[in-house]
Amino acid sequence: MDRPPPKGRGAALLAKRLQMQKEEKAIGVEPEAAPEEEPPKPRGRAALLQKMREKRMSKPGGEPESKAEPSPSQSIIPESKEKIEQITKAVSEISFSEKDPVFFKGDAGKPIQLSANHIKLSLEKDRGVYEFEVKFNPDLDAKNKRMKATAIVMRELGLPKVFDGGNVLYLPRKIVDTTKTFMAKLPGPDGDEEIAVTIIYKRKKNLAERECLHLYNVLFKRIMHILLYTQMGRNYFDTNHKFLIPQHKLEVYPGFVVTVDELEDGLMLCLDTQHKVLRTQNAYELLGELRSSNPDPRRFKELATANIIGSCVFTRYNNKTYTIQDIAWDMTPQDTFPNRDGEAISFIDYYKHQHNIIIKDINQPLLINRKNVRVSGSADKVERMVCLVPEISYLTGLTDTMRSDFKVMKDVAQYTRVTPNQRLQALRVYLDKVKSSKDAQQVLADWGLKIADDTLKMPGRQLDNEVIYFGRDQQFQTNNNADWSRATGENQVTGxxxxxxxxxxxxxxxxxxxxxxxxxxxxxxxxxxxxxxxxxxxxxxxxxxxxxxxxxxxxxxxxxxxxxxxxxxxxxxxxxxxxxxxxxxxxxxxxxxxxxxxxxxxxxxxxxxxxxxxxxxxLGGTLWTVRFPFKGWMICGIDVYHGGPKGGSVCGFVASLNESISRWYSLAIFQEKELSDYLKSAFTKILEVWKNTNGHFPSKIVVIRDGVGDGQLDHCKRYEVEQMESVLRELGLDTKICFVVVQKRINTRVFSISRDGGCENPPPGTVLDHTVTRRHHCDFFLVPQNVRQGTVNPTHYIVLHDTCQLKPDQVQRLCYKLCHLYYNWPGTIRVPAPCQYAHKLAALVGQHIKKTPSAQLADRLFYL
The missing domain is CATH 3.40.50.2300 (Response regulator)
Incomplete structure (x- = not known):
């Protein structure tokens, strides 16, 4: 089996070894023949050091010099150190060049001026993220001592740092070319201990690397704390400026999602407004209401379990959120648990001494939160249980009853439904806060960062409006409303x-x-x-x-x-x-x-x-269609519903059957993961149905996959795409596949700049395929629907695999056309119709049917 070529330090070592072999061949030194049986050889750096030592001890004829065995006092460490420094220097001289950005830009449609919620971050020259290795002599096992020693050295150098107490140190400047040793004094019980701290230069990191982007996100996390924003979950909220909705016992906290990423046009800060809806009612009050309305203990516990388990609570004393997995009916705040010193302390005493909170009801049950956490020094995760007191655990989010109440949703929407102008104004207020804060500016200056004064402005395109075709060749020309509900009542259906x-x-x-x-x-x-x-x-x-x-x-x-x-x-x-x-x-x-x-x-x-x-x-009929400029193509949609029977998932797989892309064949597949395990058999079945319906196999297949996050893209390409390609190889088909991933849960917002300089929602068909797109993906943003209230959410498309060699305009236009074909709504929808059909199928099977539907219904949209 062929091994992949070495990368990073391995590549440097291999290059060094080959260079030494060339020099030795030039003077007549031949490598020794390996014995037939030999003990296991050292690997990596140790193998290279041993090989170089053997070569230096060899004579020109190839025989080793006769040397006595070295005594324990005759150490070879100085020679090894010299070689290590040579290797380290060779590694540091390797150029880690960044990949060029991938451009996937079309030109169809009319130009439109756009803005986005991305702020440009510029980096000073010769600044960035430099990786160093840290060694201590004598070696320090305690993490806190390692951090103290490193902090002393960095304080003397006057540099900020990111160091987790291990061996890897990140600095904003290159302080040494190879290695350099500094001395640090650590106070101890027996006096100051002198520690030699050796800093070894590794490389300058690419901005797009995970550790580098993580570091920049950590910097903005510090800035959010400096600006007095409180972290709730992953986002940050202003707890000092909340909006009260007393008639519904709700309060709304405004906040931001803050992420840094390396995009096509460089380092960008994505800043989007968010809102957190909290209930002024705590879990104890909810339990009281349920108990008073249901005095039967068994019925009360059933209702309490249904209303609380799975909900998210917020604890104001530490500004943290917890998901409730269980209710401990046999535990109360009087119970004890071991503290850090190993002594037993009751929950009542803990909250009194730690948070100055007095628990009133000492007999209330406790709420249980379980999560898996990593233990220091181990790669395995262990389950950690957190017990919460209902009296101080406030409920978050809206219940299903609240969501179905028009008055509640209308009152909440007054604060959460933000227009484009209001959203941009909030972003500018945040930028002003950063500019006026000396501490925030210092955090940026330490790492050579400078934030732009305003959001990005860039050109975009609006695709032409589609023509909807009904029965008897009746047509309807859509406009920027992207709605043809009236036309459906005036025209006959196509099938x-x-x-x-x-x-x-x-x-x-x-x-x-x-x-x-x-x-x-x-x-x-x-x-x-x-x-x-x-x-x-x-x-x-x-x-x-x-x-x-x-x-x-x-x-x-x-x-x-x-x-x-x-x-x-x-x-x-x-x-x-x-x-x-x-x-x-x-x-x-x-x-x-x-x-x-x-x-x-x-x-x-x-x-x-x-x-x-x-x-x-x-019943298998069709309602309307749009014109597609191709023949013999099959369009597929895939989505996954989680929470299926026995904790598994249900994958919905939907494929078109005719030239007008109006009839569909649907399969539901039970699986255990988000990424589909059984696509091979489903894809084979769908190809057979296509051939039986049309008399031949499709010439091209476009698969639109929903529900894949950024961290799963590579796995999806290697796993799901490969399953489909293997089916085509087994059938001996020359059919090409274009695999497109759709992402809805994104933080990017796109605004259209109006004539008066303000911002509004862009019209349907707006495409943005440059500047804020991914640096190393063929991707674009599409706004397919018309939104009159709030801010529209664009949809992100990533062309993950394409043997069809489709042009950007072709993929963009196809995705926009497919947004017109969802028969449950006479207008455009946010995702292509096959994805929405797959979503509806998977949700119906996962929530209600929980069995594989009958094959007799597969050629109809029975799940609408």
Whole structure:
């Protein structure tokens, strides 16, 4: 098996060794023949030192000099030190040049002036991050002594440092070419101890390297603390300027996400406003409410578990957040735990002495947080349990009930929904704070950094608006609203399906809604271009789950096209049972409707029309399409839902089946990781279905993958892409693959600069593919939808693998077109339609069905 070529110090050692061999050959020295059997040889630097020593002791004829064995007093350390210094010098002279940035820039569309929430960071000449190795003589085992000795030396040199107490030291300047020794005195019980601190130069680090970027992020973390921002989780918030919403027992903290990265145009600071929503209610008060409304202890514990486990709490005494994994009903604040000295102390005494907090209820249960942490000196992680007192643990975030309450969300949105101008103003206020703070400026100056006065401004492009095609070649030209909801009611669908055999389930209380719904469906059929007949009504005596199960088993036949359920309330357990029956046991398309949505007579027509369009898709029909300038291409979408059965994940894999990219084939795959394990079999199956449908294999395949973070890109390329390529090799196909990763959870914001100099949300189709894109990836940002309130979130696309050799304009235009094809919304969406279909499929299977859906439904969008 071929080994990869050596890198870094290994490459330097190899080069040095080859140079010595050339010099020896020039004077006639031949290498010794290795014996047939020999003990294991030393490796790395030790092997090189031994080889050089043997060469120096050799005679020109190749025989070694006859020397007596060295006595213990005749040490060879001085010679070894000399060689080490030579090797170190050779390593330090190696040039670690940075890779050139990758450009993936298109030119289609009309120009538009843009701004982004990135601030340029400039680095002074001959400044950067220099890596050194630190050695101590005598050797220091204690980490605190190593840090003290190094701090003394750096204080004398007047340099800032980043040193974790190990062997690696980072400095902003190159203080020595090879090695240099400094003396430091450490105070001890027996007097001062003199320590020799040797600094060995390694290299200047590239800005894009992980350790280097981590260091710059640490610097801005210091600046956030200097500016009195409080860290909550990963972000920083201003706890002194919170917004109170007393009517809902909420408070909102404004803050920032601060990250430093090496982008296409250099070192950048990404600064985005964030908000943290906290409840003024603590966990103890919530438990009290649940106990008073449910006096039965068993029912109370069930509700407490459902409401608290999995939630995030905030402890004000240390400004930390914790996720609750359990409730210790058998523990109270009276219980004890060992402190740092090993002595037992109760939670009551601990909070009183450490934080001056008096616990009022000494019998309340404790909340449990578990996390895996690294232990000093070990690579393994150990589980650490944190016990929290509900009385001082404040709930964060919004409950599902709050999210479904329009008034709550409207009041919260007054503070969290920030316009582009407000967002930019907040960024400028932050920059002014940094400029006016001497301490913050000193942190930047120590490392040769200078921050720009304002955000970046750069040219972008807006792609042309798409034409939507309906049935009978009817067309609709979209505009900057990117919405064609009215056109869907005025035009026929592209692939109508007659509904002649369908069932309508309802209870007595919803009898009128059911009749009106059926009549309206029949009238809408003509406008859609299909025939919709009256359904066969099935009246249920009650709304128990068992009644729905029994009714399905007794009434659904092989001729049934689709079943519709009008439910009096939305209950997750009932919905799960209906979907499980209709997707696995008796495979048939199903539609579940909450009767409340049919209660408003002013909106009922538009609502029923959307339901009719959904039902058409679930029967294999199509609604609209856009024009694609290619033939024989297959478009795939992949997404993963976490929290599937037995803690695993569900991967949704969706692929197009026709030239107009309007019919889809869907597979759900159960797996144990985010990166798909079973793509090979699913990809093979989809290729077979494509061939059976079209008579040939696709010429090109574009895979759009959602849910891959930056840390998983390389793994995804080696693992998922390779599975697909291996399938094509096994089938002997010359089909090319373009693999694109979609990222939604990003901090980059893009603004359009208006004529008056202000900022607003960019129009749909806006593309930004330079300056703030990744330095070593083919990527771009796309704004596909129109947002009237708040600030739009662009979508980040990374072309991870491309044997199709598509141009930037082709990839960008294709992704934008696919954002028009999600049949659950008559407008553009944030991600391409196949990704959203894969997301819906994986979520339905992972949350409700929890089994592989029937293959009879695979060629329909049964999960809309």
């Amino acid at each position: 109508p399906v007659d509904m002649t055999h369908w069932l309508l389930f309802f209870t007595d209380r919803d009898k009128k809604y059911a009749k009106d719904f059926a009549d309206l469906m029949c009238r809408l059929g003509g406008a859609m271009g299909c025939v919709i007949k009256q359904p066969r009504p099935v009246r249920l005596s009650d709304d128990r789950t068992d009644s729905y199960m029994k009714a399905c088993q007794e009434n659904i036949t092989k001729d049934t096209q689709i079943v519709v359920f009008i439910c009096p309330t939305m209950r997750t357990d009932r919905y799960s049972v209906i979907k499980k029956i209709c997707c696995t046991q008796i495979p048939v398309a199903s539609q579940v409707i909450n009767s409340r949505t049919l209660s408003n007579p002013q909106k009922v027509r538009s609502i029923v029309q959307k339901i009719a369009l959904q039902m058409t898709c679930k």
